[in-house]
Amino acid sequence: MHIVVLGTGMIGTTVVSEIAKFDGIDAVTAVDVRQASIDKCLETANNPKVTGRTASLATEEDIGKMLKDADVAVGCLPHSLSLIAVKAAIASKCHLVDLVGSQFTEKMALHQEAQDAGVIIVPGCGVAPGITNFLAAQGIEMLDKAEEAVMTCGGIPRYPVPPLWYQVVFSLESVLGLYTKPAMAIAEGKLVKLPPLSRLEKVTFPDPVGVCETVITDAHSTAFMLKDKVENLYEKTVRYPGHWEKMRVLNELGFLDMDPIEINGITTTPRALSEKVLVPKMSGDSTEDITVVRVEVSGVKDGKSTKYTWEMIDGYDHGRNITSMAKTTALPAALAAKWIALKKITETGVVPVESLFIRERFQPFIDELNHLGVEIECIEEVVM
Missing domain, CATH: 3.30.360.10 (Dihydrodipicolinate Reductase; domain 2)
Structure with missing residues (x-):
């Protein structure tokens, strides 16, 4: 399985590093507009699975070229590029986990297009949103x-x-x-x-x-x-x-x-x-x-x-x-990408986390996050 990570800032670099550690992931491509950012990402990941590519990420066509041979992508881009990345993923028939939750209504309007393309788009999959x-x-x-x-x-x-x-x-x-x-x-x-x-x-x-x-x-x-x-x-x-x-x-x-x-x-x-x-x-x-x-x-x-x-x-x-913010934002996205790549998630369309990681998937997802170091505790209070 080949995963592309769009953006190699602090959080994108963490996504790259964590995904490369997962079994079942064969290759990870880190994409950014700056070679210096990619070089730092590759040094941090220090994993033979990871390669880097510089590219303009300003347009749907630019991003689509990077997704051509990918199975899953993770979007770690600025808010201004998020919707463009979603459209590029659908056009490229590539699954996408996106950290950004803004323009939610516009993304949900692409649900049928994503279904027709046979891909899942997961918006806002970090810590908050996520x-x-x-x-x-x-x-x-x-x-x-x-x-x-x-x-x-x-x-x-x-x-x-x-x-x-x-x-x-x-x-x-x-x-x-x-x-x-x-x-x-x-x-x-x-x-x-x-x-x-x-x-x-x-x-x-x-x-x-x-x-x-x-x-x-x-x-x-x-x-x-x-x-x-x-x-x-x-x-x-x-x-x-x-x-x-x-x-x-x-x-x-x-x-x-x-x-x-x-x-x-x-x-x-x-x-x-x-x-x-x-x-x-x-x-x-x-x-x-x-x-x-x-x-x-x-x-x-x-x-x-x-x-x-x-x-x-x-x-x-x-x-x-790494910072706590990088870890707690990157790991849910990395884990979601892994689940999609390994076909533990098979839905298509634009599917928000509110319906994706509940019921039977909830505790296994929480357990994996805990194993990765994101520890979440639950208390139940009942008033008799």
Whole structure:
């Protein structure tokens, strides 16, 4: 089986390294626009199964050329290229696991095309979106009546520094979307859009995390998939105290706007300018990070009030020498690609994780993630 990984940034490199270790995978091709990134990826993977190719990935045709001889692809590309990669995979009749969950409606509209091509497209298969989504979906499946599902997740520094108490460990493009994008949720059985950075709340996690703050963020795919199965559903993102309020002020002042402005004859956007200013303020002395996940699903089972809570507190992986965010984002995608390659998954079409990794597949997938180092614990609480 031949797997192609599109994009060899931090997470793409981790996907390449992990997939190459799997039995049954014969070859892995790492593709990126920059030779230096590929060289670093090949050095990190250090596996004879892995080869690299440089290519433009700007168009459907560009990406299609890279998928010509592949059985499965994993998309580790920026949000702006995700839908293009999906279309290229369908045209190339290549299965695709995509880390990006944005443009969900547009991707779902390609379901019949993917079925006709005989391929499966799995959007949003990382940690969030990804793990949080199928945990919520499984919790809902386990209840007779699901009343509320709350998906809480965040990547935070192990050693936070002022003024923002946060550091970027992957794409700032994805991070800034949290501060500006309206949040899709389910409230009283209906899809609703909530303002960005709304419903600030305190939350406490086990050591070494402690007290944090959350705001509502976009749960678009999960809300769309589960809108008929649960009365209330929200996604929340975690940061250390004080971070959200500072970003709220920047947003209110227009520093995160996308409308063009002119500065000394140069056209740019407030967000592009802010990115340049913020990156140094979001870079700490240590690359060590922590990824926290808490998914709580409550309702009624066998006539009793029941709540399922899944929790993951994952730190920097010193054995692999990678961030927790890279590991917890890459491994679900790598594992999903492996399952497709080995025909443990045979569905076709655009199939979100909310329907792919539940019921009989749920525990085996969780068990394999645990074996790979992504440890998720579950607590069941029953009120008599």
